[in-house]
Amino acid sequence: MTRKLLRRADYARTSFFLRPLPCLAAHFFTRFFDSELVSGDGDNSLSIGGVFAIFAVPGLLAPLLLFAKYSSFGAWLTGQWRRMNVWQMSLADQYLLITWAMTVTGIATVIKWDSLFPDRRDFAALAPLPLSLARIFYAKVFGLAALLLFFIIDVNGPSSVVFPMIFIAGWGNFTDYVRFTATHVLAIAAASAFTFLFFIAIAGVFQAVLPPRWFVRASRYVRTVAVVSLLSLFLTAFAVSDVLVRGHWPRLVRMLPPVWFVALSRALFGRPTFPVFPELARLATWSLLIVFVAAAVAYALSYRRYFMKIPESIDAPAGEYSRVAAALWRVIERLLPGRPAERACAIFAMKTIVRSEKHWLILGGSLGLAVTIASESIAGAPLSRASVPPAPVLAFPLVVIFFLISGLRFVFAMPSELRANWIFRTCGDLQADTGPRIARLVMLALIAPFLILICVPVYAAAFGLAMAAAHTMFAALLSLVLADVALAGYRSIPFTCSWAPGKGNPAFSIGLYTLAFFLFASLMSAIEHWILASVVRYAVMAGVIVAAWLWWKHEAANGEEPDAVLLYEDRREPAVQTLNLS
Amino acid sequence: MLEARHLIKSYSGIPAVADVSFQVRRGEVLGYLGPNGSGKSTTVKMLTGLMEPDRGHVCLDGEDIHADLPGYKRRLGYVPEEPNLYPYLSGAEYLTLVGTLRGIGARTLRAKIDRLMRLFSLYKERYAAMSSYSKGMRQRVLIMAALLHDPDVLIFDEPLSGLDVTSAAIFRNLLSELALRGKVILYCSHVLEVVEKVCSHVLVLNRGRCVAHDSIEHIRARADYLSLEQSFATLVNEPDTQAIAAEIVDCMKSHDTQTAAAR
Numbered sequence: 042m043t044r045k046l047l048r049r050a051d052y053a054r055t056s057f058f059l060r061p062l063p064c065l066a067a068h069f070f071t072r073f074f075d076s077e078l079v080s081g082d083g084d085n086s087l088s089i090g091g092v093f094a095i096f097a098v099p100g101l102l103a104p105l106l107l108f109a110k111y112s113s114f115g116a117w118l119t120g121q122w123r124r125m126n127v128w129q130m131s132l133a134d135q136y137l138l139i140t141w142a143m144t145v146t147g148i149a150t151v152i153k154w155d156s157l158f159p160d161r162r163d164f165a166a167l168a169p170l171p172l173s174l175a176r177i178f179y180a181k182v183f184g185l186a187a188l189l190l191f192f193i194i195d196v197n198g199p200s201s202v203v204f205p206m207i208f209i210a211g212w213g214n215f216t217d218y219v220r221f222t223a224t225h226v227l228a229i230a231a232a233s234a235f236t237f238l239f240f241i242a243i244a245g246v247f248q249a250v251l252p253p254r255w256f257v258r259a260s261r262y263v264r265t266v267a268v269v270s271l272l273s274l275f276l277t278a279f280a281v282s283d284v285l286v287r288g289h290w291p292r293l294v295r296m297l298p299p300v301w302f303v304a305l306s307r308a309l310f311g312r313p314t315f316p317v318f319p320e321l322a323r324l325a326t327w328s329l330l331i332v333f334v335a336a337a338v339a340y341a342l343s344y345r346r347y348f349m350k351i352p353e354s355i356d357a358p359a360g361e362y363s364r365v366a367a368a369l370w371r372v373i374e375r376l377l378p379g380r381p382a383e384r385a386c387a388i389f390a391m392k393t394i395v396r397s398e399k400h401w402l403i404l405g406g407s408l409g410l411a412v413t414i415a416s417e418s419i420a421g422a423p424l425s426r427a428s429v430p431p432a433p434v435l436a437f438p439l440v441v442i443f444f445l446i447s448g449l450r451f452v453f454a455m456p457s458e459l460r461a462n463w464i465f466r467t468c469g470d471l472q473a474d475t476g477p478r479i480a481r482l483v484m485l486a487l488i489a490p491f492l493i494l495i496c497v498p499v500y501a502a503a504f505g506l507a508m509a510a511a512h513t514m515f516a517a518l519l520s521l522v523l524a525d526v527a528l529a530g531y532r533s534i535p536f537t538c539s540w541a542p543g544k545g546n547p548a549f550s551i552g553l554y555t556l557a558f559f560l561f562a563s564l565m566s567a568i569e570h571w572i573l574a575s576v577v578r579y580a581v582m583a584g585v586i587v588a589a590w591l592w593w594k595h596e597a598a599n600g601e602e603p604d605a606v607l608l609y610e611d612r613r614e615p616a617v618q619t620l621n622l623s
Numbered sequence: 624m625l626e627a628r629h630l631i632k633s634y635s636g637i638p639a640v641a642d643v644s645f646q647v648r649r650g651e652v653l654g655y656l657g658p659n660g661s662g663k664s665t666t667v668k669m670l671t672g673l674m675e676p677d678r679g680h681v682c683l684d685g686e687d688i689h690a691d692l693p694g695y696k697r698r699l700g701y702v703p704e705e706p707n708l709y710p711y712l713s714g715a716e717y718l719t720l721v722g723t724l725r726g727i728g729a730r731t732l733r734a735k736i737d738r739l740m741r742l743f744s745l746y747k748e749r750y751a752a753m754s755s756y757s758k759g760m761r762q763r764v765l766i767m768a769a770l771l772h773d774p775d776v777l778i779f780d781e782p783l784s785g786l787d788v789t790s791a792a793i794f795r796n797l798l799s800e801l802a803l804r805g806k807v808i809l810y811c812s813h814v815l816e817v818v819e820k821v822c823s824h825v826l827v828l829n830r831g832r833c834v835a836h837d838s839i840e841h842i843r844a845r846a847d848y849l850s851l852e853q854s855f856a857t858l859v860n861e862p863d864t865q866a867i868a869a870e871i872v873d874c875m876k877s878h879d880t881q882t883a884a885a886r
Contacts (some may be wrong), residue, residue, distance in 0.1 A: 107828050122705065142835045151708075159627050361750050361752075362713055362716075362750050362751075363750070364750065367713075367715070367716075367750060370716075381726070381729070382723055382726070384723075385719070385720050385723035386720075386724075387722060388720075389709075389712075389720050392711065392712060392716070393709075393711070396711035396712075397711060427629065457709070458707065458708075458709050458710065460707040461708050461709050463673065463703060463707065464720075464721055464724070464768070465724070466673055467671055467672070467673065467696055467699065467701050468696055468697075468699075468721060468724045468725050470693040470697075470726075471724070559873075592687040
């Protein structure tokens with residue numbers, strides 16, 4: 042009986058997906074996961090399930106970390122029982138969860154920006170078939186809606202159940218839990234939909250207004266700005282948490298979209314009863330309605346135009362590079378140190394960063410995050426014309442350098458046109474140590490203009506030329522050390538080696554990078570603040586760092602395998618490894 | 624002389640190339656033929672040093688290429704089957720990268736690239752991103768990249784793919800010219816008419832094994848065939864192509880009731 046039912050269900054499912062519209066919608070849905078960033082072409086092999094699991098984990102873990110904060114037993118032990126107002130306290134955490142949902146949805150939409158409309162492959166496959174444009178359009182819309190739904194459930198599902206449970210457990214009843222969960226889910230779904238539709242509207246408007254070639258060019262800048270803005274929005278979760286729980290929300294805070302959706306949830310739930318809630322809840326509703334209409338109109342308007350123009354467009358940034366740009370690249374190549382083959386590979390790597398949208402987007406996001414963090418640090422520093430700049434001010438270039446080097450290290454590992462790497466494999470005398478030398482050259486070639494053109498003039502204007510020179514030299518020395526540490530074990534030419542994203546331990550890597558960030562930016566800026574007061578201290582510290590760096594290089598050179606070769610395929614380690622004892 | 628000695632390569636225990644041996648002398652163009660999955664690409668990968676054979680050797684002038692692989696690669700020009708290029712680089716940028724990796728000096732390289740791009744009718748597009756190139760244009764870039772450093776050994780895998788009539792004619796003459804200058808040339812193709820015109824010898828591979836290796840005249844004479852195509856069909860036990868074509872048309876004609884109703 043069960044087997045019969047299962048067979049019928051399977052038959053019904055198969056029959057459903059064999060009909061043109063569901064079949065096309067399913068095709069579009071799966072195509073969202075078919076890219077070099079998340080799967081496909083052997084560059085990496087994350088399945089759809091893997092992608093969803095990655096996004097679901099933070100939403101599940103974050104509320105668990107709040108367990109101690111809302112523990113009624115803990116509050117009773119510390120005598121906080123009567124004074125604690127969890128409904129008010131939870132505003133900051135709810136804001137964090139809503140901001141996380143908006144950031145993840147936004148970044149995913151921006152990354153998949155190209156897939157929001159049917160692309161060249163879709164055109165090649167679908168245009169010859171007897172399918173009306175309207176049917177393809179509806180299938181694409183259904184695919185998008187399914188993606189949004191899955192994303193909302195995946196990113197927010199676990200947190201929406203666990204978060205209310207944790208903070209209401211000791212302080213409310215089951216009805217409170219159900220009511221709060223419902224309003225929270227509604228708010229978080231509305232916030233995610235708002236972000237998703239907002240970027241669809243932006244993409245639609247750009248598609249409708251710009252010629253295809255200009256759209257390709259403009260989209261990279263728009264996407265970079267979008268990623269930086271989303272990351273900055275996420276950082277506000279830590280900046281405004283105190284303000285939110287106090288109840289008096291300044292005008293600037295009220296302009297943040299996640300705040301509208303927090304207010305929407307609390308206006309529906311009824312606790313706490315801040316007077317600002319109804320007004321912001323209305324704003325949330327109207328803004329959602331407006332982006333929905335804008336997205337629908339922009340998408341529908343641009344759809345036909347875009348689909349019909351696909352054959353005339355090209356894949357990558359526009360056709361012709363200027364002669365000035367070609368001459369500029371030649372000048373840069375001449376300025377770089379090293380052997381001609383290394384310089385040529387470094388120029389290739391720089392061109393890849395500048396011209397490959399996914400690499401540009403990731404590095405741009407990383408730098409945007411750096412500038413946001415560094416600016417926050419400077420904004421909180423005491424501003425005075427002291428002879429020695431305060432540590433947070435000194436930290437600015439270190440933060441940027443840290444994110445630039447770690448961002449470059451990350452993007453170097455992501456291949457670009459992997460199948461084209463045969464040219465490196467079949468020509469030249471590229472040895473195993475050429476890879477890290479090229480990578481280091483690129484890192485330092487990008488850091489040098491930042492230090493010379495931005496740091497020196499800015500710090501010279503604020504603290505005098507001598508201080509600017511001393512600070513820049515210290516930052517340059519630390520860059521050399523960090524670049525070498527970041528490239529330990531690196532054995533490939535940037536962008537030419539296949540990527541195995543599941544190979545490393547993400548949790549360990551995040552922990553390591555966080556620790557390295559605090560050591561590099563916070564600790565070193567504090568040390569620099571101390572040594573800049575005395576020439577002797579400065580000289581001794583510089584000497585210690587140089588000695589440590591040379592020791593590191595010596596050890597790294599000793600540890601190198603004599604028969605090491607350049608890697609072009611980075612395979613995942615097998616789940617079970619033998620000890621090779623026999 | 625390029626020599627393959629008893630090359631054997633298996634993938635997960637499944638043999639792709641089983642004991643293949645041949646020689647290509649200077650000035651000789653060897654046509655390397657075989658149906659899909661016969662082991663041609665695997666052999667080419669071994670000959671270019673991209674893959675090591677499980678057993679056997681590839682030798683150039685009597686020296687195993689793996690004894691000095693970088694030295695061998697310096698003498699090798701290779702046009703792969705698929706035009707896998709970096710689409711965001713312009714043709715000139717790509718050739719500059721390849722030339723620099725090959726160790727050609729900057730001034731000589733620029734002059735060479737300019738001249739080759741003119742000869743291959745790509746000079747006007749030299750600053751254009753290769754993403755905007757047609758398949759034939761990409762193929763021409765690959766051919767230029769293979770010739771840039773004046774290699775002794777040339778391996779062409781379907782080099783005419785996507786080329787227009789004029790470019791294909793130029794390439795056929797180029798092959799003869801290169802052979803006259805003493806280059807060792809291996810030419811892999813499915814287009815037997817071209818192989819018949821440009822190659823002095825052919826090697827036919829079937830299921831990883833060499834089933835014929837001789838001059839075209841001898842192969843044709845062996846079974847009294849008029850063309851290489853007929854000889855090839857016999858050597859690789861090609862099925863009755865006409866019967867299959869007829870069956871395909873039959874298959875096209877058969878409709879289920881639902882499709883018929885929809886019509």
